[in-house]
Amino acid sequence: MTTVLGCIADDFTGATDLAGLLARSGMKVSLRMGVPEEAPSDTAAFEVIALKCRTSPVAEAVAECRAALDWLQRAGAQRFFWKYCSTFDSTAEGNIGPVAEALMADLGAAQTIYCPAFPENGRSIYMGNLFVGRQLLAESPMKDHPLTPMRDSNLVRLIEPQVTRPAGLVDRLTVARGSQAVREALDALRADGVAHVVVDAIADEDLGVIAKACRNDLLMTGGSALAMPLPHLYAEDGLMAADTGGATKPDLARDAIVLSGSCSAMTRAQVAAYSATGAPTFRLDPLTLASEGPAEALDWISRQSLDAAPLVYATAEPDQVRAAQAELGVARAGEVVEAALAEIAIAAREKGARRFVVAGGETSGAVTKALGIDRLVIGAEVAPGVPWCFARSGGADVAITLKSGNFGKESFFADALSRLEETS
Numbered sequence: 001m002t003t004v005l006g007c008i009a010d011d012f013t014g015a016t017d018l019a020g021l022l023a024r025s026g027m028k029v030s031l032r033m034g035v036p037e038e039a040p041s042d043t044a045a046f047e048v049i050a051l052k053c054r055t056s057p058v059a060e061a062v063a064e065c066r067a068a069l070d071w072l073q074r075a076g077a078q079r080f081f082w083k084y085c086s087t088f089d090s091t092a093e094g095n096i097g098p099v100a101e102a103l104m105a106d107l108g109a110a111q112t113i114y115c116p117a118f119p120e121n122g123r124s125i126y127m128g129n130l131f132v133g134r135q136l137l138a139e140s141p142m143k144d145h146p147l148t149p150m151r152d153s154n155l156v157r158l159i160e161p162q163v164t165r166p167a168g169l170v171d172r173l174t175v176a177r178g179s180q181a182v183r184e185a186l187d188a189l190r191a192d193g194v195a196h197v198v199v200d201a202i203a204d205e206d207l208g209v210i211a212k213a214c215r216n217d218l219l220m221t222g223g224s225a226l227a228m229p230l231p232h233l234y235a236e237d238g239l240m241a242a243d244t245g246g247a248t249k250p251d252l253a254r255d256a257i258v259l260s261g262s263c264s265a266m267t268r269a270q271v272a273a274y275s276a277t278g279a280p281t282f283r284l285d286p287l288t289l290a291s292e293g294p295a296e297a298l299d300w301i302s303r304q305s306l307d308a309a310p311l312v313y314a315t316a317e318p319d320q321v322r323a324a325q326a327e328l329g330v331a332r333a334g335e336v337v338e339a340a341l342a343e344i345a346i347a348a349r350e351k352g353a354r355r356f357v358v359a360g361g362e363t364s365g366a367v368t369k370a371l372g373i374d375r376l377v378i379g380a381e382v383a384p385g386v387p388w389c390f391a392r393s394g395g396a397d398v399a400i401t402l403k404s405g406n407f408g409k410e411s412f413f414a415d416a417l418s419r420l421e422e423t424s
């Protein structure tokens with residue numbers, strides 16, 4: 001069907017998060033890895049293109065996003081969403097502002113809004129200041145981020161150096177008066193030439209008000225939560241049927257594999273909890289992988305019944321990770337683990353696995369790439385921001401769920417498998 005909303009996300013797990021929230025509406029959402037080379041076909045009402053451009057050089061990010069916009073326009077979309085992180089991760093050079101400005105120029109849009117709030121995850125904006133839980137952004141752990149340290153909390157001040165046209169604010173007092181008031185405030189700012197408008201939001205209701213006010217804008221920008229109300233608003237407006245039919249789960253063999261390359265605290269607890277269920281497990285050691293490759297793990301997999309959904313993990317405690325990194329270097333330690341999990345994913349698929357549970361943002365990228373997956377249709381959520389996805393891999397239908405870092409509860413791996421079983 002014709003695409004109603006075209007979305008561009010600046011990283012992979014952010015794209016899955018956005019796609020999952022849109023799919024909560026029950027409408028069909030499709031996620032593409034990168035700008036597809038082929039012309040749009042078999043498009044969904046909601047199309048999300050996942051890029052990896054958060055910290056690329058500005059010109060590269062702009063070019064990629066413009067190519068994504070062009071593809072989405074060819075898919076029929078007339079409204080667009082530029083999705084970035086709810087902590088506004090960017091440097092003084094960009095890329096949030098320059099991309100927004102380039103997309104506005106291509107679309108002929110005089111104004112856009114910036115609203116990274118995600119109240120469910122503790123991200124709120126008040127008087128233009130972004131909070132992470134109870135802390136200001138610049139006082140939160142984001143101040144020490146290795147690539148995008150956030151040293152100011154004020155979104156108007158953060159966006160100003162990234163764009164060429166004036167920036168402004170619609171504050172919470174206006175948002176509290178409803179969508180008509182927000183629309184009027186935006187129009188008044190536009191008449192004054194204000195092109196980039198930060199909008200306050202501290203609760204989901206605020207996002208509903210803002211989405212309603214801006215639902216016909218050519219371009220909205222923000223975190224994933226701002227997009228959540230859009231499917232129902234579009235259905236109300238008659239732009240699409242309320243029931244476009246969500247994803248249908250293909251008929252899948254039960255055989256499954258769980259792969260974990262994340263060392264985040266929650267993933268460590270999830271690996272322990274899954275091991276305690278008695279599921280077969282195999283631990284990857286980066287040093288062994290560096291010297292001998294994944295042969296032992298592949299041999300182990302070949303002897304497993306995939307009906308028992310075995311777990312292969314490199315997940316380790318921080319001191320073990322540091323030891324491996326000291327021996328191999330940070331990059332090489334990551335690479336050997338990612339390469340091994342990628343090979344194991346392929347071996348499992350060849351052996352009949354059709355259900356893949358993957359933990360780790362980078363790990364998800366490596367596994368998806370190895371499985372040759374370039375498109376995902378979004379299914380039921382396992383945890384907030386973590387949906388099951390359906391795809392084709394090696395000529396077969398597969399289901400895959402991709403969980404980054406600290407997402408999900410301790411029982412995530414087992415929950416994911418039973419959630420898929422319940423889904424029709």
Ligand code: ADP
Pocket residue numbers: 261262263264267286314315316320321322324325333334335337338359360361362363364403404405406
């Ligand atoms: P998260 O989403 O938790 O950040 P990622 O998959 O994005 O997880 O990142 C984890 C990184 O750590 C990956 O590059 C992975 O290959 C690497 N890694 C996993 N296990 C180990 C280990 N035992 N020692 C060193 N590096 C590891």
